Amino acid sequence: MPGTLIIAETVEGAVAPLSFELLAAARSLVDQGGGSVSALVAGDESLAQPLFEHGADAVYLAPAGSLVSGYAETGVAAALAACEAAGAEVVLMGQTSLGRDLAPLMAFRLNTAVAMDCLSLELQEGRLRATRSCYGGNANAEVTWRGETQIATLKLKAWDALEPDTSRNGSVVPVEAAGEQRVRVISTEAAEATGVRLEDAEVVVSGGRGLGDPSAFSMMEELSELLGGATGASRAACDLGWYPPSQQVGLTGKTVTPNLYIAVGISGASQHMAGMSGSKNIIAINRDPDANMVQVARFAVIEDYKKVVPALIDAIKGLD
Amino acid sequence: MNIVVCVKQIPDPETPASQFAVDNAAKRVIPAQGIAPVVNPYDPQATEAALRLKDAAGEGKITVISLGEESARDAIKHALAMGADEGILLSDPDFENIDNFQTSLALARAIEKVGDVDLVLMGRASADWDMGVAPIGVAEQLGLPCVTIAKSMELEGDTLTVERVLDDGFQTVEVDTPAVVSISNEFGEPRYPQLRQIMLAAKKTVQVWSADDLELEDEDAGEDNRWLGLEALYIPEVESNVEIIEGDSPEDQARNLALKLREAKLI
Numbered sequence: 001m002p003g004t005l006i007i008a009e010t011v012e013g014a015v016a017p018l019s020f021e022l023l024a025a026a027r028s029l030v031d032q033g034g035g036s037v038s039a040l041v042a043g044d045e046s047l048a049q050p051l052f053e054h055g056a057d058a059v060y061l062a063p064a065g066s067l068v069s070g071y072a073e074t075g076v077a078a079a080l081a082a083c084e085a086a087g088a089e090v091v092l093m094g095q096t097s098l099g100r101d102l103a104p105l106m107a108f109r110l111n112t113a114v115a116m117d118c119l120s121l122e123l124q125e126g127r128l129r130a131t132r133s134c135y136g137g138n139a140n141a142e143v144t145w146r147g148e149t150q151i152a153t154l155k156l157k158a159w160d161a162l163e164p165d166t167s168r169n170g171s172v173v174p175v176e177a178a179g180e181q182r183v184r185v186i187s188t189e190a191a192e193a194t195g196v197r198l199e200d201a202e203v204v205v206s207g208g209r210g211l212g213d214p215s216a217f218s219m220m221e222e223l224s225e226l227l228g229g230a231t232g233a234s235r236a237a238c239d240l241g242w243y244p245p246s247q248q249v250g251l252t253g254k255t256v257t258p259n260l261y262i263a264v265g266i267s268g269a270s271q272h273m274a275g276m277s278g279s280k281n282i283i284a285i286n287r288d289p290d291a292n293m294v295q296v297a298r299f300a301v302i303e304d305y306k307k308v309v310p311a312l313i314d315a316i317k318g319l320d
Numbered sequence: 321m322n323i324v325v326c327v328k329q330i331p332d333p334e335t336p337a338s339q340f341a342v343d344n345a346a347k348r349v350i351p352a353q354g355i356a357p358v359v360n361p362y363d364p365q366a367t368e369a370a371l372r373l374k375d376a377a378g379e380g381k382i383t384v385i386s387l388g389e390e391s392a393r394d395a396i397k398h399a400l401a402m403g404a405d406e407g408i409l410l411s412d413p414d415f416e417n418i419d420n421f422q423t424s425l426a427l428a429r430a431i432e433k434v435g436d437v438d439l440v441l442m443g444r445a446s447a448d449w450d451m452g453v454a455p456i457g458v459a460e461q462l463g464l465p466c467v468t469i470a471k472s473m474e475l476e477g478d479t480l481t482v483e484r485v486l487d488d489g490f491q492t493v494e495v496d497t498p499a500v501v502s503i504s505n506e507f508g509e510p511r512y513p514q515l516r517q518i519m520l521a522a523k524k525t526v527q528v529w530s531a532d533d534l535e536l537e538d539e540d541a542g543e544d545n546r547w548l549g550l551e552a553l554y555i556p557e558v559e560s561n562v563e564i565i566e567g568d569s570p571e572d573q574a575r576n577l578a579l580k581l582r583e584a585k586l587i
Contacts, residue, residue: 113548182465311574
């Protein structure tokens with residue numbers, strides 16, 4: 001009976017929410033193709049129950065600290081052991097700092113391929129077929145595996161966790177994590193939280209080449225401050241020296257997923273979309289109705305931003 | 321000190337979405353007219369990282385390797401113009417449309433052929449497929465440790481200290497050379513090639529190695545031998561649900577937008 005193995009992660013000693021998304025994805029595969037769902041987690045036995053409740057049939061328990069970023073060489077030993085014990089043909093993990101290292105490492109050790117950051121999964125004749133985004137979101141690719149074990153990382157928040165079922169239970173099996181750890185971790189620090197970081201902001205106002213004028217960024221800042229958000233810029237604007245590169249949103253800049261993303265004078269090339277396409281609500285202010293950013297937006301104003309943005313600032317101030 | 325930098329040529333990620341086209345049957349991107357391919361945006365940072373180590377050590381040789389078509393010479397030339405010493409193009413009909421597993425093997429064989437390599441540097445991912453798998457693949461094929469997504473790096477003796485970018489912070493790690501390191505955009509601005517260097521780079525030789533030169537078996541390369549099968553490539557249908565905000569004047573449109581945002585509880 002082939003199975004699906006998920007690699008759970010923990011945050012501050014508890015199971016990280018992405019683990020439940022992985023379990024939901026694994027459950028739907030097993031519902032179609034049969035088999036059972038196993039979860040590998042590192043830490044103490046109390047971590048098993050939430051995994052059972054969210055869809056695991058069996059839990060493999062690795063030593064604490066063996067499945068965190070920086071320790072992929074240790075973690076891969078546990079992942080390989082759990083994969084073998086579970087008879088898993090599909091292995092799923094999150095597109096996280098750990099998954100980015102662990103998934104390829106495991107694939108090369110098993111002489112099989114890996115698909116990163118998958119958006120959806122399906123089974124065809126018992127084999128996995130995954131859809132993933134490429135070319136900065138301009139294209140989708142559907143991929144399959146030649147090797148026996150099919151390893152994938154899943155895009156975060158692309159699956160909804162199942163409602164917990166407290167009646168579910170299963171077996172807990174310890175596994176070792178005896179990998180040769182050649183990379184020595186010296187220290188790990190959380191990013192400092194001073195002011196509204198671009199990556200954490202719930203509102204981001206970004207300007208692009210279409211602003212035509214570096215001084216227009218003060219207008220972007222006024223709008224973002226009014227909304228309690230952060231100010232970003234496209235690569236084109238940063239390359240022109242209009243705004244600091246640290247505030248660049250895009251492929252070679254920051255990735256943001258705010259609730260509200262206001263794009264002013266940004267056409268929406270894949271370089272930029274790669275950094276903000278996860279935004280929940282996109283607003284485009286652009287003179288070109290055919291601009292890609294307008295197409296993907298929820299609301300768009302097709303006008304000269306120089307007239308719209310100051311009026312928008314006044315209108316928002318007048319709302320309360 | 322011998323450093324290898326791997327670079328890749330890709331379609332320009334600044335290509336407007338309206339000019340991005342895919343040949344669905346061939347499962348390939350159709351090059352946009354008048355938009356030249358570019359060096360993968362993360363790769364000049366890998367070259368920059370190599371140059372900084374060489375500057376700090378006061379000695380060393382930087383070899384640039386690219387797997388790709390004849391046009392990938394431009395990606396190598398760019399690194400040479402930045403200051404790298406030698407270039408090698410891995411070119412073979414059997415290298416077209418191969419996957420990152422096959423690419424990793426070919427790069428690893430080339431690095432072995434260069435010989436006595438202390439450090440392999442690569443961009444954190446290529447912006448076309450955006451997988452970030454090849455640095456780990458190259459390391460595994462060479463039996464070396466790999467440190468990914470570096471924002472800074474220091475070499476003292478045989479010990480490399482690397483600051484990595486994590487999802488929610490930073491991490492400092494140490495590793496003994498030889499090793500593979502993937503470089504992130506946080507590494508800082510790569511130097512811009514000066515005219516004199518561009519002219520010097522034109523004189524630097526670029527060797528071309530084929531699959532045979534790398535002693536690859538038939539089944540190691542070739543599109544038909546991919547480990548990750550590419551079944552379909554297409555432009556996803558973006559259902560445009562955009563609501564264009566109308567109004568009698570730009571000010572009126574702005575007011576209507578503010579009302580819409582409030583109605584949707586977005587502000």
